[in-house]
Amino acid sequence: MTKSEKVLRIGLAGAGVVGQGLLKFLAQRPDFAPAGATVVVTGVSARNRERQREVDLSDLVWFDDPVELAMSDSNDVFIELIGGSEGPARTAVEAALSLGKPVITANKALLAVHGHDLAVLAESTGAALLFEAAVMGGTPAVKMLREGLVGDDVSRVAGILNGTCNFILSEMEASELSFDVVLADAQARGFAEADPTTDIGGFDAGHKIALLGALAFGGAPDFSTAEIEGIDQVELLDIRLARQLGFRIKLIAQATREGRLASVRVNPALVPLSHPLAQAGGSLNALFIEGDRIGRIFLQGPGAGAGPTAAAVAADIADLLTGARRPVFQKPARLLARLSPADHAHRKTAAYIRLLVADKPGVIAAVTDALAKAGLSIDSFLQRSVQDTGLVPIVLTTQPALESSVDEAIEHIAALDVVIERPRMIRIAQI
Numbered sequence: 001m002t003k004s005e006k007v008l009r010i011g012l013a014g015a016g017v018v019g020q021g022l023l024k025f026l027a028q029r030p031d032f033a034p035a036g037a038t039v040v041v042t043g044v045s046a047r048n049r050e051r052q053r054e055v056d057l058s059d060l061v062w063f064d065d066p067v068e069l070a071m072s073d074s075n076d077v078f079i080e081l082i083g084g085s086e087g088p089a090r091t092a093v094e095a096a097l098s099l100g101k102p103v104i105t106a107n108k109a110l111l112a113v114h115g116h117d118l119a120v121l122a123e124s125t126g127a128a129l130l131f132e133a134a135v136m137g138g139t140p141a142v143k144m145l146r147e148g149l150v151g152d153d154v155s156r157v158a159g160i161l162n163g164t165c166n167f168i169l170s171e172m173e174a175s176e177l178s179f180d181v182v183l184a185d186a187q188a189r190g191f192a193e194a195d196p197t198t199d200i201g202g203f204d205a206g207h208k209i210a211l212l213g214a215l216a217f218g219g220a221p222d223f224s225t226a227e228i229e230g231i232d233q234v235e236l237l238d239i240r241l242a243r244q245l246g247f248r249i250k251l252i253a254q255a256t257r258e259g260r261l262a263s264v265r266v267n268p269a270l271v272p273l274s275h276p277l278a279q280a281g282g283s284l285n286a287l288f289i290e291g292d293r294i295g296r297i298f299l300q301g302p303g304a305g306a307g308p309t310a311a312a313v314a315a316d317i318a319d320l321l322t323g324a325r326r327p328v329f330q331k332p333a334r335l336l337a338r339l340s341p342a343d344h345a346h347r348k349t350a351a352y353i354r355l356l357v358a359d360k361p362g363v364i365a366a367v368t369d370a371l372a373k374a375g376l377s378i379d380s381f382l383q384r385s386v387q388d389t390g391l392v393p394i395v396l397t398t399q400p401a402l403e404s405s406v407d408e409a410i411e412h413i414a415a416l417d418v419v420i421e422r423p424r425m426i427r428i429a430q431i
């Protein structure tokens with residue numbers, strides 16, 4: 001076989017999980033030559049040159065500063081696999097785009113926060129900015145929304161976008177262990193970061209759904225308006241009780257459009273056990289897309305990991321080489337809609353409400369009265385046996401109602417003398 005004369009030279013910033021995954025991919029796939037061009041990494045930047053890695057970097061030119069790598073003539077494309085919305089990742093990406101150099105990144109935090117400005121910059125210099133690996137790892141959600149569904153009007157994207165949270169919730173249910181114990185185990189086994197805030201706080205899923213919402217609705221990503229609630233308050237008791245009621249608790253990220261209004265939200269939610277999202281266990285990601293013409297699409301696959309994520313980066317390399325070119329988001333940056341955040345007061349939800357009450361006559365009547373005052377109807381009711389303390393856990397689910405009414409009901413219930421601690425409310429997913 002004669003070797004292609006065309007060569008694409010990559011400057012790789014970040015040689016961690018994904019960066020090494022990409023280097024391994026290129027070593028394993030010498031036949032990966034989209035449009036007949038050979039792909040070679042020429043320079044690399046990481047924080048610590050002495051760090052032991054699974055791949056040999058000794059043949060590559062080392063750059064202490066990723067910005068220098070981004071600006072170097074020794075590469076034709078800059079691949080940013082450092083991470084973070086600020087700092088060296090942002091500066092280096094901006095530097096490459098300013099020079100008109102194509103950028104591939106897996107950095108959802110950077111794009112969710114600065115995506116619009118970066119798209120404006122990329123389009124002003126004619127540089128490509130590609131990010132298939134930023135959402136759902138190896139599962140091609142970005143391409144599907146940006147390209148495959150551009151002919152439809154997508155009204156909602158909703159799903160499970162953080163593998164660490166999904167893993168923790170699945171493990172809590174399977175092992176009957178508390179959140180803290182399962183998190184510590186996940187950290188020890190490398191499934192969760194030493195500082196897990198970005199994942200368990202719901203921020204990572206928030207970055208991803210902000211991007212998917214932008215791609216789906218033809219808007220600019222706007223992480224600042226996202227409402228984020230993580231899984232750190234989910235108790236094993238809630239997982240057990242939800243199960244008894246026929247639900248599983250998942251961290252659900254969703255973006256919904258109504259006209260020029262959009263809401264982007266992440267929160268734990270009860271999902272019926274028979275629903276495909278309830279079946280996506282472990283570190284899987286899963287996504288529903290709803291469009292006016294297509295109806296519903298369900299996508300499920302690996303959302304992280306060196307192999308799948310590197311494959312997504314390789315798909316972007318292939319697009320660069322074949323010349324397949326789309327705007328950074330769904331439309332040219334100047335035409336991206338500014339979707340205003342929807343008014344939350346008009347949003348409806350069904351709710352799971354858990355109470356701890358004194359074992360006294362008239363308690364149930366007082367609780368149902370408080371719900372009725374706020375206009376809420378009960379859908380199901382579960383009373384557990386009296387504890388040694390003389391207290392009784394009660395769980396009820398409501399019919400869908402305005403969120404403001406659910407909040408009002410919680411306040412009424414919390415104010416009752418017989419209610420011992422503030423009620424715990426978890427939304428029931430309407431998907």
Ligand SMILES: NC(=O)c1ccc[n+]([C@@H]2O[C@H](COP(=O)([O-])OP(=O)(O)OC[C@H]3O[C@@H](n4cnc5c(N)ncnc54)[C@H](OP(=O)(O)O)[C@@H]3O)[C@@H](O)[C@H]2O)c1
Nearest residue numbers: 014015016017018046047048081082083088106107304305
């Ligand atoms: N891990 C996944 O499965 C996955 C999936 C989808 C998307 N992503 C995204 O991909 C990106 C990389 O993730 P990762 O998991 O590969 O992260 P990681 O394992 O923590 O690797 C980060 C890399 O960046 C380097 N780095 C940090 N600060 C630097 C600096 N100031 N200058 C130069 N290099 C610096 C680190 O250098 P040292 O090695 O010397 O410390 C390391 O090689 C992130 O945006 C992440 O959100 C990851």
